[in-house]
Amino acid sequence: MLGRALVDEVLTAARRRGGAFAEVFVEETTGTSIRLDDGKVEELTTGLDRGAGVRVTHGTSYGYAFSNRLDRDALLEAAEAASAALREGEAGSVVDLRTLAGPLTNAVERPASDVPAADKVAWLRALDDAARGFSPEVVQVVGVYGDSLQRRLIATSDGRWVEEDRPRIRLVAQVVAKRDDNIQTGFHGPAACSGVEFIDSNTPHDTALVAAERAVTMLDSVPAPAGEMPVVLAPGMGGVLFHEAVGHPLEADAIDKEASVYRGLIGTKCASELIHGVDDATIPNGWGSFSFDDEGTPAQRTVLFTDGVLQAYLYDRLRAEKDGADSTGNGRRQSYASPPVVRMTNTNILNGTSDPAEVLSDTANGVYVTALGGGQVNPATGDFVFGVSEGHLIEHGAATTPVRGANLIGRAIEVMSAVDAVADDFDTWEGVCGKDGQSAPVGSGSPTLRISRITVGGTGA
């Protein structure tokens, strides 16, 4: 995208006041998004985005500037602006840029750009047909298809030159079901860093049915109970909770700001001994996977918990250098328009040994959560809340009547310590995580697991 001589010149300009290192991030992204709503393919958008950002760092301080233009003048102007964040100092050097190569994490068999848009439109029509065919109670369907290819170049004054293409693809079904005055919704949105071969294993038909079944099931729901009770989380859902309630407080910026309940707890048992957790950017074609992070650090698998004992925090370069640690490859950014922030990739609770059916049958009463709608955590206090988009009562060891309007609320360490069963049926869930005004694709995963006691908020008795 840019020649090495120009990049070298920009990095040199960015280091005019010194600092720890300078970095250039260049991106060219093309993408297609198609939306079907109300039975019609109502919009097809194609986009072309490009730009370059320059960052200069000093300790945990940084200056950042970006431009949509990739010409020499614009890039040097960005370098000048970014370096203004630093106090006057001696100019720093730029090490010879050397290409870093790593294993390819996100291999593509059939690039989305090779597939005619008409085929993608047909996938959404198939999705609409399948959802409406599921039940006459399905009254509305939104289908969204999106693919993009982000071509990235990362170069740093300490000699990194990394080029990586990141392919993304996602299919989303949102279904509304109605019975008399009762309206319920269902959502399913599988995604991957992959080519369109992803659609072979996540067909529009299957995607539609998962969402439609959720919506129709919830028509039979009763208001959720309120109070403390055991909760069983279906495969994948424990990963969502783990990402939000535990993962965010383990990000090194929260630790550095003393805004994390896990500060100072490395080597300490602060979850049930059944909890083995990792953040893993190397999972082939995972939604949060890559070969290099957005600072040019190779992707890695970081063990977070072993037998419930906290093993590590997640680092970008700035916080790693401050702590004398190595970056764990968790410096990620939404685009060239933003500097990297510390954030997760694919965050998973690993399989245990329990039989999922027994986990449920051993639970006398409580709530069985099959879909979470999203959540929020305050890393400093560990307080979190999750909306339950599909759940069922557990009565005498069986999942029975569906419940609506529930949420789960608790504190990270208490709740993770209250996990008393982890099954062996690992599955994933793909989401979009927001932090510091930036969003990024993240994977999460877990087997069925049970929390012995957690507060359920609901309107029922």
Add this chain to the structure above:
Amino acid sequence: MPDLGELVRAAVEASQADEAVEAYAEESRQTEASALRGEVEGLEFAESRGVGVRVIRDGRLGYAYAADPSVDEVRATVGRARENAALTEPDEFNVLPAAEPASAIPELFREDSADVTTEAKVRMALDLERRLVTSDPRVTKVDFAQIGDATSRVAIASTAGVDAEYARTDAFVVAVTLAVDGDETQTGFSYRIARGLDELGLDDVADEAIERAVRMLGATKPPTAKVPVVLDRFAAMDFLGVLASALNAENVLKGRSLFAEMVGDRVGSELFTLVDDGTILDGPGAAPFDGEGVPSGRTELFTRGTLNGFLHDTYTAVRMGGGQRSTGNGKRGSYKGSPGVGTSNFYLDNGTTPFDELLRDAEGGVLIADVSGVHSGANPISGEFSVGATGLRIEGGALGEPLREMTIASTLPEMLAGITGLGDDLRFFSSVGTPSVLIGEMTLAGV
């Protein structure tokens, strides 16, 4: 570099005989400065521009965009949008609005914003952080202290005769503090959006962020009970966001709003008057026209509890029929997307009760200071919600012990009908404004 007007007119000139073309261009320059531990934490400069093009052909809609395009690239973008239109389905309601003159709002652009140097902005961020960590012995750290400002320009032109431009300046501040007592940490936040950095009221923001953290120290989980609830203005704003979604005419037309069949019905209490107004200068959502060039207006969505109608863009107005006109609410997130229904300045009309009196009226109840999980825990289609909350017990007409780890659950209609008092303290902290709200009774779930 071509100016924005030149780019959008080039797109219109590239239109073919049997199609409607609209181009929307925006450019912005933004600076953000954050401070931590007495040092600059981050200083960011953003400069971006781009053009998005809508092509409607035989009722079919195609969209394409490009970052910082040349005039030739804009013409190519029209071509891509045209190709995209060939693949979507015809919809007779896809039309572009006819040109209507919009009144300029010169106050949106503060010439003197450009006079504030980067050094001055950095100093403001550093001063803010210093004030945050030196005012109360229990607050010695911040999680986040940032100020920022932006200058932006928008241009829009279409084959329907729209050809308009405007410029605006914006500024914001965010503060998140950490209050510590022994092993316990609590956080407090505040923020403002305004037209210029000098209108942000940084001292008030700092005091709020400190107070909101410190008063939560020692918080406990309350027993489950039905009690009167006062939503403070930050908490009430979160609920207005859910209402906005249910009052979006697109959601109404597509069966995704609980209010679809309720026009003319008394839904909320007598105190509940809800307005969207893109012309009032008090709120940062003011603009002369929306993302399709339709002049901004004032829409009273609820009047004393009765639902009058919905927020419209051109598509939903035409589809609704019956003489419905766009309310000037065709909004765009950026040039990367076509317009959709959105709010401008969206506010709950002011009440008359002083805050202290609201507290007396809520004796034994709870002030909700912060709600979390609203985006996932509230369903604008069914109106049901269950959200996490923190707050303070109301005892003897004053704020008492702090409470955490509780949830409040109800339905939107029940909550709106249950409003028994409104504060006289309406204020726009962002483009959403509300006074403090007293709700006669809500279920609070804790232990």
